[in-house]
Amino acid sequence: xxxxxxxxxxxxxxxxxxxxxxxxxxxxxxxxxxxxxxxxxxxxxxxxxxxxxxxxxxxxxxxxxxxxxxxxxxxxxxxxxxxxxxxxxxxxxxxxxxxxxxx
DNA sequence: AAACTGACTAATA
DNA sequence: CTATTAGCCAGTT
Numbered sequence: 001x002x003x004x005x006x007x008x009x010x011x012x013x014x015x016x017x018x019x020x021x022x023x024x025x026x027x028x029x030x031x032x033x034x035x036x037x038x039x040x041x042x043x044x045x046x047x048x049x050x051x052x053x054x055x056x057x058x059x060x061x062x063x064x065x066x067x068x069x070x071x072x073x074x075x076x077x078x079x080x081x082x083x084x085x086x087x088x089x090x091x092x093x094x095x096x097x098x099x100x101x102x103x
Numbered sequence: 104a105a106a107c108t109g110a111c112t113a114a115t116a
Numbered sequence: 117c118t119a120t121t122a123g124c125c126a127g128t129t
Contacts, residue, residue: 025111042110067110
């Protein structure tokens, strides 16, 4: 069954990210058939309700880092969730996309 | 309706 | 490595 709204497509892709892996915004956008709309992916994440089943924490930016948010603190939550899944961060706070990148 | 904002990326200097 | 520019577009003011 095909998703109709862009948001639904984005969420569908994010849900497919395996445990212990991460994907970039641009990658999610592409997989959701919305090339060049990486920003919209970020916006869609921001619009997610609390307690969602969408593993939004597995979406990071192209540099393999957790994106900065308007409200500090949420970044730490995301890092903690990823660490719990086995994703390791480098000393500079970067994730090795070669190792943990999805596909 | 127009301007502003933002969980982005890629290219260029 | 950092800084700047341009492209992208939904939601908010």
